[in-house]
Amino acid sequence: MFIKYKLLWGGLFHKKLRLFLSVIGIIIGVASLLLMNSFGESAKIKTLKEIETFGPEVMMVVAGSVKVHGGRAIQTEITTTLKPADAEALRKIKGIKYLSPVFNGDGIIRYLGNNLTTIVNGVNEEYLLLRKFPLLEGRNFLKDEILGYKKVAILGYKIKRELFEDKNSIGKIILINKLPFRVIGVLAPIGIDASNTDQDDQILIPWTVAISAVYNVDYIRSIYLSVENLEEIHLIEKQINKILLKRHKVSERNKDFDIVKAEDILQVKTQTTELFSTLVKSISILCLFVGALGVTAIMTLSVNERKKEIGIRKALGAEDKNILFQFLAESVFITSLGGAIGILIGVVGSLIFLPLFDYPLVFPWIPILTSTLLTIFSGIIAGIYPAYKATQVDPIILLRHNF
């Protein structure tokens, strides 16, 4: 039984270097195809997860006009027209659950000779609830601390690690832009959210203190709010829009604020990921195609070199279909071998690179399946021409002594 397959396949392993060379294009094609597909799958999951940290029921009113660009909400110009009073006005809308004015700025933080810069977010006591940020230690702001301009701070996880390491931070005094703040809480690790900012690299303080003592302005940058009932979100968005247009005395055309929902970010994000992954998939398929062409070239060469073998097989009774099948099978085998190695590299690569780039780990079942099918398919395509060439070999050449 073994001899049968040896006689059918033995020619393949005769030239090992060549076998390797013909396989390498396929390996690269399949590996990159698989890797890119896994990244694509993972990116989808990642986006969904990020949106979860933002929450579908959360909305932002942002001063200035905002462009959602590559999944990032970018404030294109600083506008000073969004006031704390606007936030108060929005509170009257029915169906709003939490609402927090936000003023964010850069801050230089000091603690016992340790210096660092981070983002300082001025918020109220509802902000943590609204964003669903859990506390690792300490407590949330109190309403009185917001109203009473108390210099208290909640540290992002990374900030706490950098300033205090393992030591206790609650009750300690840190300097934010030279002003002393008492630490009352530390956030649990959150990671990067839908707006692509690292939520572990921030300090939260009362917004009242932020706009007065720290930054000395009379406006806020944004208002975060969440709705009681997700179905009402579009309705509430309209109401907000109406109220603010009226308060700012502007029209829809030249309005100085923007309302951003999780939904909007998700949309743009999936669009960009999809565009990217289509592009990359096309390139990988091109790679695979070039690899297949390589197999065609090498197999054609091999057929030319093995004319005597083909001739003798025919003289001994092989039909055209036997020869066709033999060489087609060789091409499919070469491509499949490359495919298998490519898949292996792709899978190992995914398992290494996904965590490295902070992508959620997914085992790429679907990409493996598609790569396998594509590989076998391209093997057959690659093999057609050389296999046909092989059937055209005429056994009469065997009796030509100058051959």
Added chain:
Amino acid sequence: MVKKLVILKNITKTYYTGKVAYQVLKGISLEVEEGEFLAIMGASGSGKSTLLNIIGLLDKPDSGIYIFDGQEVNQLTKKELAYLRNRKIGFVFQAFYLVPWATALENVLLPLLYRGKINKEDEKKAVELLKRLRLEKRINAKPNELSGGEQQRVAIARALITNPKLLLADEPTGNLDSKSSQEVMNIFKELNENGITIIMVTHDPEIADFAKKIKIIKDGTFIKE
């Protein structure tokens, strides 16, 4: 009455190189009975191999009739010709044409690949054949580890594994020294004595002497005896 294995009537064959036509066979007629041992001789380029290709069903004549083992072969399909080659004809070539990456044993079994299965019986038979040809120590050797004479003996074993009626040999000793040539011819003689019909092409009169009958090609036809 002795059966006629090969009947050729007025066979012609013309080759074209570009627009130049060259008629190699100009009406060859030949009858070979079962059990015969025929040597075909002739100058280089006289068409001996061309004729052997036709007899071996590897090529078709331009005109004329060829009846092989009672069957008119002109109308046969490629598939039917392949079947006949596999079942009834064994080939031995000047350049052996062993498959380089396969062992002696595997080479001998190659014709059976095109019958479907290769089973233990077949392997046994191949080993016996190799033993009969005094290759028992070379069963697992690759062609490049064998001498010319050994390679030709492997090729003979390959031709015999299918129990063919007809053995065709084109200059079987052309690449061999005289000792190996004698050896191969003795094998042919013994095979013929055991009933196999042999048609052999050769330049060498000494080799041709092993045959029971000699025919000479000249100017595209056989010289009359």
